[in-house]
Amino acid sequence: MKEEEKKGYRFYKDLIQEAGLEKPSKDFTTLVMHRIGVEASPSETLTYKPLIPKYAWWSIAVAWGVLCYYMVAGSGHRRIWDTPQVDGPFLRLDPILEIFNNFQIPDTFTYATVCFALFVIVQTVFLRSLLDRRISL
Amino acid sequence: MSQRSDQYYINKVMKGETHAFSPLVERYKHMVFTLALRVVKNTEEAEEVAQDSFVKAYRGLSKFKGDSKFSTWLYRIAYYSALDAVKKIKRIPETELVDGYLGHAPQVVQNTLEDMVNEERSFRIRRAMQKLPSDYASLLTLHYFEELSLKEISEIMGSSPDTLKVKLFRARKRLGGILETQQKEKLAKS
Numbered sequence: 001m002k003e004e005e006k007k008g009y010r011f012y013k014d015l016i017q018e019a020g021l022e023k024p025s026k027d028f029t030t031l032v033m034h035r036i037g038v039e040a041s042p043s044e045t046l047t048y049k050p051l052i053p054k055y056a057w058w059s060i061a062v063a064w065g066v067l068c069y070y071m072v073a074g075s076g077h078r079r080i081w082d083t084p085q086v087d088g089p090f091l092r093l094d095p096i097l098e099i100f101n102n103f104q105i106p107d108t109f110t111y112a113t114v115c116f117a118l119f120v121i122v123q124t125v126f127l128r129s130l131l132d133r134r135i136s137l
Numbered sequence: 138m139s140q141r142s143d144q145y146y147i148n149k150v151m152k153g154e155t156h157a158f159s160p161l162v163e164r165y166k167h168m169v170f171t172l173a174l175r176v177v178k179n180t181e182e183a184e185e186v187a188q189d190s191f192v193k194a195y196r197g198l199s200k201f202k203g204d205s206k207f208s209t210w211l212y213r214i215a216y217y218s219a220l221d222a223v224k225k226i227k228r229i230p231e232t233e234l235v236d237g238y239l240g241h242a243p244q245v246v247q248n249t250l251e252d253m254v255n256e257e258r259s260f261r262i263r264r265a266m267q268k269l270p271s272d273y274a275s276l277l278t279l280h281y282f283e284e285l286s287l288k289e290i291s292e293i294m295g296s297s298p299d300t301l302k303v304k305l306f307r308a309r310k311r312l313g314g315i316l317e318t319q320q321k322e323k324l325a326k327s
Contacts, residue, residue, distance in 0.1 A: 009281075012309055016281035019262035024170040024184055029162045032191045036155060039192070 051127065064117070071110065143207040150198055162191050165208060168283060169215045175274035176219035178267055186222045190215040205292055209285070213293045216275060223271070265315040272296075273308035280305060 025031070052060075141160070149157030169190050174183035194201075194211050201210055266274050272294065279285045279293065287298040287305070294301070 008309075012277070012312075013281045013284070015262060015312075016266075016277055018259050019266060019282075020259060021167040021278075021282065022171040022174050022183075022263070024166050024187055028166050028170070028184070028188070029159060032162050032166075032188050033156070033159050035188065035192050036158060036195050039196070 052124065144203065147198060147201065147207065150195070158191075158195055161207070165211055166191075168208070168278075169211065171278055171282075172212055172215045172275055173219045173222075175266065175269075175278055176216065176271040177222050178271070182222055182226070183219070186219045187215065190218045193218065205289075208283075209289055209292055212279065212283075216293055219271070261316065261319055265312055265319060268315050269308060269311055273304060273311060276301060276304055277308050277312065 143161060143164075146157045146161050150161075166187065170183055170187040173186040173190065174180065177183050177186055190211065193214050197214075201207065266277065269277070275294065276290060279290045280287070285293075287301045290301055291298050296304070
């Protein structure tokens with residue numbers, strides 16, 4: 001019985017070996033290695049870097065606040081370059097700033113600046129959403 | 138020329154040398170492709186499955202602990218990828234039902250094959266293999282071509298060695314039946 005089994009094994013082994021293995025396409029290895037290479041190479045990850053850094057936003061916000069304050073509270077009475085009166089010998093900025101005393105900002109320029117700032121804010125939001133969409137693709 | 142072991146290339150790949158995976162692909166591509174073809178029964182799909190299997194193996198190489206042979210691990214990936222592909226395309230591979238045939242002892246099959254011309258034989262055997270159910274065809278290839286033990290095949294196919302032994306007997310019987318049918322059809326045509 002065992003001899004018969006061995007004979008059967010040998011016969012089917014020869015049979016299957018005769019059939020051989022199937023051949024994949026000629027560029028099989030290249031295709032696999034290409035797929036692996038693409039996977040292994042560090043992808044160009046688009047790390048989100050804000051166009052305007054945080055500290056710049058804070059500076060803009062402070063500048064904007066100061067500008068608004070002067071435009072509302074200081075209009076007609078104070079010019080934008082007027083410094084608050086501070087007692088003490090260490091803060092004598094008046095002589096330096098006096099050169100700006102005669103410098104008047106025209107209303108047109110003020111409105112233009114405000115409009116420009118508004119456009120920048122809208123544009124930034126738009127650009128950010130556009131970039132977000134590109135990164136998520 | 139001495140062949141380096143699989144582990145040598147695996148270590149290289151693990152160190153970041155991607156190109157070291159190429160000899161492993163070259164070494165096992167035929168068997169992986171054959172295994173995929175035995176299951177999906179379509180050349181294009183088998184090619185896709187075989188490629189996917191290598192990519193999966195590359196991705197999961199860090200999980201390969203060396204408990205089994207690299208080839209066994211790779212064939213398991215290929216076998217299950219092929220089964221997944223069949224499920225995905227929801228196609229039942231075409232097989233031939235020949236359970237009605239009796240007595241396919243080696244001698245009977247041998248007589249059938251002797252009538253065939255040599256170059257025709259390998260083609261006919263391959264075609265007969267294609268007509269076998271995927272698990273039978275895979276089992277025959279792994280056992281008789283790759284000469285893996287039933288225990289090793291059980292790791293690949295996820296069946297017990299005892300179940301595989303029964304399947305192997307049925308697979309042989311069915312293969313013999315298909316070959317005989319082919320020969321009869323040929324003789325009837327001529």
